[in-house]
Amino acid sequence: MESSxxxxxxxAYLQITSEQAGQxxxxxxxxxxxxxxxxxxxxxxxTGEVRVNKSRIKPTYRLQNGDVIRLPPLHFQPTSTQxxxxxxxxxxxxxxxxxxxxxxxxxxxxxMAVHGGSGIQAGVIEALRAxxxxxxxxxxxxxxxxxxSGCLMIAKKSSMLRRLHDLLRNGEIDKQYLALVQGYWNPNxxxxxxxxxxxxxxxxxxxxxxxxSGKHSVSxxxxxxxLTTTTLLRIKPLTGRTHQIRVHTAxxxxxxxxxxxxxxxxxxxxxxxxxxxxxxxxAEKLSLTLPxxxxxxxVVAPLPPRLTQVLHHLDTVHVKTV
Numbered sequence: 001m002e003s004s005x006x007x008x009x010x011x012a013y014l015q016i017t018s019e020q021a022g023q024x025x026x027x028x029x030x031x032x033x034x035x036x037x038x039x040x041x042x043x044x045x046x047t048g049e050v051r052v053n054k055s056r057i058k059p060t061y062r063l064q065n066g067d068v069i070r071l072p073p074l075h076f077q078p079t080s081t082q083x084x085x086x087x088x089x090x091x092x093x094x095x096x097x098x099x100x101x102x103x104x105x106x107x108x109x110x111x112m113a114v115h116g117g118s119g120i121q122a123g124v125i126e127a128l129r130a131x132x133x134x135x136x137x138x139x140x141x142x143x144x145x146x147x148x149s150g151c152l153m154i155a156k157k158s159s160m161l162r163r164l165h166d167l168l169r170n171g172e173i174d175k176q177y178l179a180l181v182q183g184y185w186n187p188n189x190x191x192x193x194x195x196x197x198x199x200x201x202x203x204x205x206x207x208x209x210x211x212x213s214g215k216h217s218v219s220x221x222x223x224x225x226x227l228t229t230t231t232l233l234r235i236k237p238l239t240g241r242t243h244q245i246r247v248h249t250a251x252x253x254x255x256x257x258x259x260x261x262x263x264x265x266x267x268x269x270x271x272x273x274x275x276x277x278x279x280x281x282x283a284e285k286l287s288l289t290l291p292x293x294x295x296x297x298x299v300v301a302p303l304p305p306r307l308t309q310v311l312h313h314l315d316t317v318h319v320k321t322v
Contacts (some may be wrong), residue, residue, distance in 0.1 A: 021064050022063065075287065095107040125138065144283060149281075150177070167290075179232075181249050194210050198242075208243040208244075215239075246262045257280040277306075278306070286298075
């Protein structure tokens with residue numbers, strides 16, 4: 001029986017292959033047990049009904065080659081198996097910047113979450129799986145905030161995913177962002193280094209704050225040009241913390257235009273008058289090298305037209321020289 005169609009009414013066992021290794025078990029089960037609600041999957045993981053090599057595991061457990069998964073009988077009310085909207089798939093098909101048999105790089109549109117959940121029926125990964133039904137494996141290599149556009153990598157093989165994760169951990173993938181921030185950024189401020197900690201507000205909203213107990217984070221900054229009451233920055237995050245760039249710029253007094261979480265309301269209102277209705281943060285460039293595969297990649301995601309138009313308007317009003 002194919003694992004992609006497994007919905008056993010009796011106890012079933014799956015053995016993990018080398019290509020499947022490296023995935024979190026919750027993600028693996030969600031992909032391979034079609035129609036099973038996520039709430040049911042997490043319940044059988046928490047209660048120990050799912051076992052790996054006869055042992056209880058956490059939902060975050062990463063599968064290893066040769067692992068044997070025990071699945072209990074699955075009694076549940078199937079969820080809707082509606083595919084992501086065709087228009088969403090078509091939109092993503094037009095954003096592909098690079099593709100080979102191991103990797104896809106897209107220019108993610110702003111406003112599209114990288115995965116479904118929390119009221120979002122389908123994100124980038126679900127839409128791509130619908131667009132590539134013939135591929136047995138598609139996983140996000142990294143993430144971008146919903147409101148951030150630009151370069152996003154998706155692995156077609158688990159071996160590629162593991163290798164790219166190694167590069168990310170070792171800081172060997174060069175990622176460059178463009179951001180429009182409030183005010184005149186001092187060109188001498190080239191690096192921000194802060195401890196960041198995730199917090200959950202009483203409303204359930206996730207927010208990141210600068211706290212001594214937080215995780216180390218570093219971003220490098222270069223002024224591209226100064227514009228009227230704003231600065232266009234090129235940013236290289238040396239670590240990959242949640243909302244890192246947004247918190248770094250806001251903490252030093254230069255929040256990103258259109259940032260409704262960490263930004264300045266008055267500044268954002270002025271930017272809306274220029275028809276900026278999104279966060280001005282774009283993952284423009286991505287480059288990496290895999291010597292063992294004789295593989296080099298350098299991808300540029302063009303700045304979306306709306307952001308280009310905002311810059312053009314600011315340029316025509318007045319330009320400050322550095």
